[in-house]
Amino acid sequence: MRTDSFALRHIGPNENELNQMLTTIGVDNLDQLIYETIPDDIKLNAPLDLPEAMSEQAYLNHLHSIAKKNQIFRSFIGLGYHESITPSVIKRNILENPGWYTAYTPYQAEIAQGRLEALLNFQTMITDLTGMELANASLLDESTAAAEAMTMLFEVRSRAQKKENVNKFFVSEEILPQTLSLLETRALPLGIELVIGDHRTFDFSKDFYGALLQYPGKYGEVFDYSAFAKKAQENEIKFAVAADILSLVLLTPPGEFGADVVVGTTQRFGIPLGYGGPHAAFFATKEAYKRNIPGRIIGVTKDTDGNRALRMALQTREQHIKRDKATSNICTAQVLLAVMAGMYAVYHGPKGLTYIANHVHNATTTVATELDKLGIEVVNKSYFDTLVVNADAAKVKALAEAKEINFYYIDDNNISIALNETTTIEDVNNIIAIFAEVKGTATEKVTAFTTESAIPESNKRTSEFLTLDVFNQYHSETALMRYIKKLERKDLSLNHSMISLGSCTMKLNAASEMLPISWAEWGNIHPFAPINQAEGYQQILKRLEEQLNVITGFAATSLQPNSGAQGEYAGLMVIKAYHEANGDHHRNICLIPASAHGTNPASAVMAGMKVVVTKTDDKGNIDVEDLKAKAELHKDNLSSLMVTYPSTHGVFESSIKEITKIIHDNGGQVYMDGANMNAQVGLTNPATIGADVCHLNLHKTFAIPHGGGGPGVGPICVAAHLAEFLPGNPIIKTGGEKAITAISSAPWGSALVCLISYGYITMLGSEGLTSATKHAILNANYIKNKLEGHYNTLYTGECGRAAHEMIIDCRPFKKNGIEVTDIAKRLIDYGFHAPTVSFPVAGTIMIEPTESENLAELDTFCNALISIRKEIDEASVEDANNVLKNAPHTLGMLTAETWDLPYTREKAAYPLPYIAENKFWPAVRRVDDAYGDRNLICTCAPIESYM
CATH class of the missing domain: 3.40.640.10 (Type I PLP-dependent aspartate aminotransferase-like (Major domain))
Structure with a gap:
């Protein structure tokens, strides 16, 4: 056993487990399973052209050496970005805590009450x-x-x-x-x-x-x-x-x-x-x-017992409904960053925030006062933290950079200086000294900040803020640490059990991938700092782009889109720019299969396109004849096809190359949604299937953690003919020669967390990445076979195989009075987060185990579902007072003096023996979404307002 192999630590099943699983599936080896899953005509003929995998220790040493190439100047650039201080208690207990960063979006509210409370804050x-x-x-x-x-x-x-x-x-x-x-x-x-x-x-x-x-x-x-x-x-x-x-x-x-x-x-x-x-x-x-x-929006509602509960409100507005x-x-x-920002306010409270704001303003006023004494004009007379100074920009820049200080240079004679929470007396003296030297005069050192205000009376705040208890009682580290832990205990994350969400790829977020995001060399660089000060970042981002090019088979990548939905939009806008550059301004029809994710049609409309939906057949595949007819009907105006591959139904459709050829033959471009890329890496790729552009979810396939619903990163990879249109930035040049305007604020989007994906790819290498994909497909097919006879899998490929995910049909259970939601809630009692519910087919569950889960966890999950299947058989339409309809069961229910339910407390809370070893208790009973939408409360108001 190679203890320095990252693949060994990332991939769940070991060699002995692999053989057991292959026997269950009914294949001789892993290659046979892949042969039966992926169509021959799209398989790659050679390994990915990537460097050999690094061990975890070698990778961390490698990243330390590259980090040294970043120069950490004192940043007074501003423009919406300011250096701040992350309280250590928040850094250690949230940012670096898998209990917070591995959680999923709080769709299952009963096991997300902690995160929901933090978001309500x-x-x-x-x-x-x-x-x-x-x-x-x-x-x-x-x-x-x-x-x-x-x-x-x-x-x-x-x-x-x-x-x-x-x-x-x-x-x-x-x-x-x-x-x-x-x-x-x-x-x-x-x-x-x-x-x-x-x-x-x-x-x-x-x-x-x-x-x-x-x-x-x-x-x-x-x-x-x-x-x-x-x-x-x-x-x-x-x-x-x-x-x-x-x-x-x-x-x-x-x-x-x-x-x-x-x-x-x-x-x-x-x-x-x-x-x-x-x-x-x-x-x-x-x-x-x-x-x-x-x-x-997070809103307040009540649970089955009438107790206060939180959940995501007004979900009918979301794209998968409205399309x-x-x-x-x-x-x-x-979410992860919102939780941190909210905790910052909880920790400091209104008095602490006022102290910080006054510190920033007083530092700024002090600089303005001292510059005025030097005879240097401060152009703006009213300000909070930013001054415009009239001086020789070239001279100031040379002196400032020699002192490792960055300002923003508006033009030859105007310089912007934005101060921040970290600004010290020493910083202020260094700033003044630079301008004194430009002026050729001496200056006395400042020993204290002035307390004069440069905010006009008409602009001064008079109203109170953050008056509620939560912002006024956790100001010691002990108190905040315990509050954070209290909330964490209410949430089920990957550090408790598998989260098998189809389409969402909740895999291991390895510690070695995560560690560097806490290093100051990566955290303290302004996005508009001169490029030569960010050589480490530039090296990593360029290498990551090259790695993604190799993996997708494409020619160029933009890391700017900072979510999957932004990636979709960016890809379509690049296609739009390409058509317009060819004089085809009229090409605005976007074909989208009926099975597509709801963000696809929403993105197309935002990009100014008209959506035409194509049919799917009885097996869940794209109806090729219908697609061909619509492509030919709209050939004069066809812009693009949006296709997810493998399909949203978890199938490698064998007609994919025929589909992409139809689009190209009719003048369109093919956009591939990369949500299911975890089934492709190293085995096939978007270029091979005939796509022109794809977005990748780095928070899915490439190991950036979901963080309770973000951060996400959704870069786009494009074929050579689209590279010149990749998005730009007005301050730092990015993108192609004919770059479209910005997709997100920063030149490289969420650059910090791109380190995670770079680490994932670098430590796995070509062989590890390919093995991870094979094991993702293995794990999904193992679950499929284990559940046969208990649940029906809705769609499979031509050889009866699933891709990396599959859909099990729960609609037949309606005859017993059981809905798919009841199964999702009952899984909580078994210690599991529900898979994806009722997407893309209502009344179904979509399961994706990922490669990170070992045989023991897969078996535990399957045993839970099989046990639930027996409970479904015991249920009836006539009697809704059963263990599924009452799920989940809380500790309060189990410890109450009275128990008037027609099953035992043990069956409610401990239906299988393993649960007793690691019981997860939901914080509330089943939440009432309808009540919350009728009585919308979206702030943590005093308890009286809920009565």
């Missing part, structure tokens, strides 16, 4: 600081949140505006440059006309439906927007404000001067810069728009 923090009525549970970054505001306000235009086709959206010239670039990307396909200008001279004509302001402005100016707000309301123009979260501690909240939407990032609430991400954005609005708000009628394709939040 986040939402409360946002509503308090912004002065708004409602906030969601986070978005991807500030720029995409601003774009969501633009499109939401477009959706909620007045009847008169819709009738007159009012489509102009005003954007203040004070907006962050990366936000403007992203607004341009999103506006064009939807027919929104952007008008950029000075909010002070804006013409409030009837041509506009909305506006976006920056608060404070991109270079620090604090504007009084009250007059603008009044005129906007008089003219029925709704407006959004992109606000700095820390400044709102001291500034009048936008909700108090009439904003309809407030967006921004919570990065400076204890989240590392990470060369651009991941960070949790926020989106707050009025309750009137609760059915239009993008992303997820092409969805107003957004958002399916990933930034």
Whole structure:
């Protein structure tokens, strides 16, 4: 046994287990299983051209050496990114804790009450600081949140505006440059006309439906927007404000001067810069728009016993329900980062946040005062943390970089300096010394910050915030540590048991992959730092792009999209740009199979395309004849096909090359959704099946942890003819020669967590990656065979095999009065998170075990399902008082004095012997979603409000 082999640690089944599993499946060896699963004409003929796998120790040494190439300058660049301090108690107990980072999106609310409470804290923090009525549970970054505001306000235009086709959206010239670039990307396909200008001279004509302001402005100016707000309301123009979260501690909240939407990032609430991400954005609005708000909202409801419970509210707005009628394709939040930002507010409380905000502002005022003494002009007289200084930029840059300090250079004579939580007296003296040297004069050292304010009286905050107990009782490390642990214990994560979610690939997130994201050399670099200061990052990101090119068979990769849904959108926008470069502006038809994930049609509509749905046959495969007929019917306008491979039904369709050829023959491009890439790596690839572009879920196939619903990363890989259109950034050059405008805020998206996928690929190497794919297919087929006779598998390939996932049919159990939801809830009593429920087929369960689970865990899971199958047989339509309908069973039920259920306490809580060794207790009984939607409460209000 090679103890230095990472593949040995990552892949679950050992050699002895492998042989047992092959016998159960009925094949002689693993290669035979793969032969019977994947069509011959798409198999790769050679191993992946990747370097030999590194051991874990060699990899960590390798990454340490590359980290040294990053130069950690003091960063005063700003532009929406500021260095912050991650409290150690949060870093150790959340960021570095698999109990938090391996959890899944809280669709099973009964086993996610801890995460849900942490997100409710986040939402409360946002509503308090912004002065708004409602906030969601986070978005991807500030720029995409601003774009969501633009499109939401477009959706909620007045009847008169819709009738007159009012489509102009005003954007203040004070907006962050990366936000403007992203607004341009999103506006064009939807027919929104952007008008950029000075909010002070804006013409409030009837041509506009909305506006976006920056608060404070991109270079620090604090504007009084009250007059603008009044005129906007008089003219029925709704407006959004992109606000700095820390400044709102001291500034009048936008909700108090009439904003309809407030967006921004919570990065400076204890989240590392990470060369651009991941960070949790926020989106707050009025309750009137609760059915239009993008992303997820955590709400309060009650459980079966009437006790307070939390869950994701208003889920009917999500894309898998609305599909092409969805107003957004958002399916990933930034939950792990939102939890950290919320805990930052819990730890510091209102007094602590006020201290931090005053520290930042006082440091800034001190710099301004001292520069004024030197005779150097500070252009903006009102500010929170950012100054514009009039000086020779070239001279300042040379001196600043010699002192390892970064400013932002607006032009030859104007420099922006943004101070932050980490700024010290020494930093302030170094900044002043640079300008004194440029001026050729001496200066005295500052020994204390001034306490004078540069915030106009009209902009000063007077309202209270964070008044609830949760923000005022956990200020010692002991108290917060215990609070975090209390919440963690309510959640089932991968550190407890397998999470076999089909389409979501919940595999091992190895410790060696995770460790480097805590290193300062990777965490403390600003995304707009000069490229030569980020040589380590550049080396890793370039290598990761090359690795993904090899794995997909494509020519180029963009790491910018920071979720799978963003990847879908980016891929379609690149296809759109390609057609337009060829003069084919009319190509706007996107074919999408009926079985596709709901984000596919939503992404296509966002990209300005018209969705045409193609049929699937009785076996769940794409109906080739129907697809061919529709491709030929729309050949003059055909843009693309969106296809998931293997299919969402867990099958390698043998007609895939015929399908892609049909699209190409009719002038279209093929976009492959990479959700199921875990069944392809090393065995086949998107290029081989005939795709032109694919997105990859790095938080699925490539081991970035789900973090309770984010971070995700969704890079796109493209064929050579599409490479020149890969997305750019307005500050740091990225992408192709004809780059489309930005897809996310940062040049390389969530660069920090890309280290995880780089580690995964580097430590597995070609052989390990291919073995991982084979074992993912092995594990799925093992479960399929173990469950035969108990459950029917809905779809299989031509040889009766599943891919890396399969769907079991639970619809026949309705005759016993049992719904698929009852099975999902009963699995909690057995210590398991339910697989994917009712997607892509209602009344079914989609199971994906991944390669990381060993035989013992697979058997335990199968035994649980087989035991549940016996319980289903005991149930009847006439008697709903059974163990499935009452599931899950809480500790409170089991320890109550009375027990009036028609089965034993033991059957309820310990139906199989293994459970007693590691019992997981759900925090609440089954939640009542309908009640919560009828009585929407989305902040942690005092308990009296729930009575």
